Amino acid sequence: MKTIIYMVRHGESPYTQGNERTRGLTPKGKVDIEKVTKLLIGEGIDMIISSPYTRAILSVEGLAEHLNLDIKVFEDLRERHFAADIIENAELMSSIRENFNDPDYTLPGGESNADCQKRAIAVLKPILKEHKGKKIAVGTHGLVMTLMMNHFDPAYDLEFLNQLKKPDIYKMLFEDLELKEVTRLWND
Numbered sequence: 001m002k003t004i005i006y007m008v009r010h011g012e013s014p015y016t017q018g019n020e021r022t023r024g025l026t027p028k029g030k031v032d033i034e035k036v037t038k039l040l041i042g043e044g045i046d047m048i049i050s051s052p053y054t055r056a057i058l059s060v061e062g063l064a065e066h067l068n069l070d071i072k073v074f075e076d077l078r079e080r081h082f083a084a085d086i087i088e089n090a091e092l093m094s095s096i097r098e099n100f101n102d103p104d105y106t107l108p109g110g111e112s113n114a115d116c117q118k119r120a121i122a123v124l125k126p127i128l129k130e131h132k133g134k135k136i137a138v139g140t141h142g143l144v145m146t147l148m149m150n151h152f153d154p155a156y157d158l159e160f161l162n163q164l165k166k167p168d169i170y171k172m173l174f175e176d177l178e179l180k181e182v183t184r185l186w187n188d
Helices: 027-040 054-067 089-101 113-130 142-152 158-163
Strands: 002-009 047-050 071-073 135-140 168-175 178-184
Touching (some): 047 113, 135 142, 142 168, 142 178
Parallel strands (some): 002 135
Antiparallel strands (some): 168 178
């Protein structure tokens, strides 16, 4: 039985330190998310789940409203936690690269790619099992999305992460827990 997951990476979000959970979308991000909603509205989506972060929820909220569906929020779909202390962008990018070389690598007080992938997959696999034959949209983030996709196919790696857009949409076709096909739906 085929199950479809629509990974919806959040729209453009203003970066300010200290509000990782609560930052919303930029004006461009809001306009782009209206396009995401229009793109997905006719797909026959049965369920919407999301990271607890505001920008991810906002990225699927219009779709939920149009389809009259609730958004089920899962704490373990949150973006990866990089470090206990605020880090500079160059250090962050270096850490992300290092994590793809060594999935267990982490900065002090942070989370490794392996740990992030494990917690996100612990949400996604039961969803795939319990909702076989359904179409599910997931409000997500670039890195955690890449790690979930990488669990099923190692081709989804740092290079894939680096080419993602904000927003972005990937349609993943599963047969049981086997990923059969991935199609990029976002073309801007």
